[in-house]
Amino acid sequence: MQHDVITRAxxxxxxxxxPETRAELAALLDAxxxxxxxxxxxxxxxxxxxxxxxxxxxxPMRMNRVVVIRAAAGLAAYLKAKGRGxxxxxxxxxxxxxxxxxxxxxxxxxxxxxxxxxxLPRPLPTPVLAFxxxxxxxxxxxxxxxxHNPPRDNGYKVYLGxxxxxxxxxxxxxxxxxxxxxxxxxxxxxxxGWRTLGDEVLRAYLERTDAxxxxxxxxxxxxxxxxxxxxxxxxxxxxxxxxxxxxxALVAEQADPDPEFPTVAFPNPEEPGAMDLAxxxxxAVAPDVVIANDPDADRCAVAVPDASAEGGWRMLRGDEVGAxxxxxxVRKDASGVFAASIVSSSLLGRIAAAAGLPHxxxxxxxxxIARVEGLxxxxxxALGYCVDPGGVRDKDGITAALLVTELVSELKEQGRTLxxxxxxxxxxxxxxxxxxxxxxxxxxxxIADAMRTLREHPPESLAGLRVVSAEDxxxxxxxxxxxxxxxxxxxxxxxxxxxxRPSGTEPKLKCYLEVVVPVPSAxxxxxxxxxxxxxLAALKRDxxxxxxx
Numbered sequence: 001m002q003h004d005v006i007t008r009a010x011x012x013x014x015x016x017x018x019p020e021t022r023a024e025l026a027a028l029l030d031a032x033x034x035x036x037x038x039x040x041x042x043x044x045x046x047x048x049x050x051x052x053x054x055x056x057x058x059x060p061m062r063m064n065r066v067v068v069i070r071a072a073a074g075l076a077a078y079l080k081a082k083g084r085g086x087x088x089x090x091x092x093x094x095x096x097x098x099x100x101x102x103x104x105x106x107x108x109x110x111x112x113x114x115x116x117x118x119x120l121p122r123p124l125p126t127p128v129l130a131f132x133x134x135x136x137x138x139x140x141x142x143x144x145x146x147x148h149n150p151p152r153d154n155g156y157k158v159y160l161g162x163x164x165x166x167x168x169x170x171x172x173x174x175x176x177x178x179x180x181x182x183x184x185x186x187x188x189x190x191x192x193g194w195r196t197l198g199d200e201v202l203r204a205y206l207e208r209t210d211a212x213x214x215x216x217x218x219x220x221x222x223x224x225x226x227x228x229x230x231x232x233x234x235x236x237x238x239x240x241x242x243x244x245x246x247x248x249a250l251v252a253e254q255a256d257p258d259p260e261f262p263t264v265a266f267p268n269p270e271e272p273g274a275m276d277l278a279x280x281x282x283x284a285v286a287p288d289v290v291i292a293n294d295p296d297a298d299r300c301a302v303a304v305p306d307a308s309a310e311g312g313w314r315m316l317r318g319d320e321v322g323a324x325x326x327x328x329x330v331r332k333d334a335s336g337v338f339a340a341s342i343v344s345s346s347l348l349g350r351i352a353a354a355a356g357l358p359h360x361x362x363x364x365x366x367x368x369i370a371r372v373e374g375l376x377x378x379x380x381x382a383l384g385y386c387v388d389p390g391g392v393r394d395k396d397g398i399t400a401a402l403l404v405t406e407l408v409s410e411l412k413e414q415g416r417t418l419x420x421x422x423x424x425x426x427x428x429x430x431x432x433x434x435x436x437x438x439x440x441x442x443x444x445x446x447i448a449d450a451m452r453t454l455r456e457h458p459p460e461s462l463a464g465l466r467v468v469s470a471e472d473x474x475x476x477x478x479x480x481x482x483x484x485x486x487x488x489x490x491x492x493x494x495x496x497x498x499x500x501r502p503s504g505t506e507p508k509l510k511c512y513l514e515v516v517v518p519v520p521s522a523x524x525x526x527x528x529x530x531x532x533x534x535x536l537a538a539l540k541r542d543x544x545x546x547x548x549x
Contacts, residue, residue, distance in 0.1 A: 053155035074178030087139030092129030095257030112188035125297035148268035165367035230295025269301030336376025433532035463538035
């Protein structure tokens with residue numbers, strides 16, 4: 001076994017084109033560090049519907065140039081097999097370590113394979129790449145990004161020509177094509193021949209962002225904005241300027257791209273502490289709203305003034321922002337399908353029904369939401385919002401920020417706030433309170449064991465509410481393809497819903513909780529919130545016990 005690991009490591013070293021990962025691997029071999037080598041050569045990063053994502057480093061279990069070259073060659077082979085071997089592939093990238101290298105390698109492989117490749121001019125938000133695919137008539141697109149993962153990670157996200165992320169069976173077919181590559185020495189790579197785009201695609205994207213706003217809506221809201229050390233600032237501030245909003249007050253420490261993400265433990269607005277600097281800036285300038293993008297700017301986080309919150313500001317949950325944007329679009333006479341993933345709040349369905357609009361539920365991920373026929377608006381609780389599916393068939397943190405700021409401006413003119421609107425929605429449709437039990441693990445068997453425990457010993461009640469239905473989502477249904485997950489509906493004094501699933505992008509078990517509490521009138525809201533909080537806390541506790549966590 002030890003000899004096998006060393007043999008594979010030496011073979012990898014011989015073909016690795018990157019001096020940094022070659023040096024890393026050579027040092028491990030020289031030191032005889034079999035534990036580290038075994039970890040890097042324990043298998044291969046699996047290409048799936050999230051593409052690739054993992055820690056940077058040498059070996060097949062890390063993100064590196066060898067892995068990326070193989071992935072690009074597999075994608076090229078897939079496109080050629082589908083009769084698109086002379087098509088255009090657009091490549092975008094963020095500002096993480098190695099992103100530019102991975103983008104260049106992808107263009108080199110595509111060009112040598114006979115496809116036409118075009119690379120965005122510099123690190124730009126993921127939604128710009130998603131827009132560029134359809135705008136340029138490409139057959140596929142690649143975005144090199146690890147989104148909001150830790151600094152040591154990078155990733156590889158693949159889109160097809162409809163501008164949406166890949167779904168089965170394309171992911172499996174691309175993975176099979178990758179597996180068929182014995183060595184990257186067998187993969188031709190061009191030295192030149194691809195095109196580096198200018199700013200024309202970015203200009204076209206910015207022109208399109210205007211479409212999400214009403215022509216004569218108020219543009220008065222004052223915003224504190226953080227790019228979270230990512231690539232959002234340039235594009236968001238340009239979009240705000242075009243729209244005529246006041247320039248956002250920037251969180252200076254996080255405004256420019258920095259792959260080390262020095263001010264945050266995790267560059268994700270949802271993580272504890274990530275918004276501390278933004279709230280500090282907000283206390284200094286007293287804006288109407290705080291807005292954050294994640295590092296590749298496809299997600300949008302929103303915070304509101306709240307005297308009862310520590311520091312005076314409260315992060316809205318993704319489900320709250322999803323409902324606010326839906327209500328705003330309804331008032332703008334939007335037509336078409338409103339859609340959300342199954343782990344998102346059921347409130348969207350209530351809002352759509354009240355407006356006479358169709359509503360769809362999909363599996364988790366915008367790869368599914370974006371494919372809903374007739375989609376007008378889609379969102380996911382993890383801060384992802386698609387407010388202009390005609391332009392970007394993916395989540396887009398820039399256009400979402402524009403629409404949030406328009407809504408805040410309109411409410412401001414009426415002497416109201418986002419919090420007021422949330423209260424009104426609760427009175428009209430019931431308080432839909434959501435929370436999440438998220439367990440990050442070092443050992444992935446913990447997740448598998450928890451899922452097996454729940455399947456073998458399904459709970460009969462949680463938080464004093466009886467489980468009235470238990471679905472194993474691996475079985476699929478007429479509306480949902482199979483996926484690894486469990487869904488429980490509960491009833492009793494209140495109705496509730498629980499969904500348990502492994503994360504597709506991080507080593508986490510995620511449990512999504514929702515309780516619906518009727519609200520007869522506005523004065524009953526505080527009591528309803530207290531009741532919802534008690535139920536959600538009990539759901540977390542009982543579910544942890546049931547799953548053996």
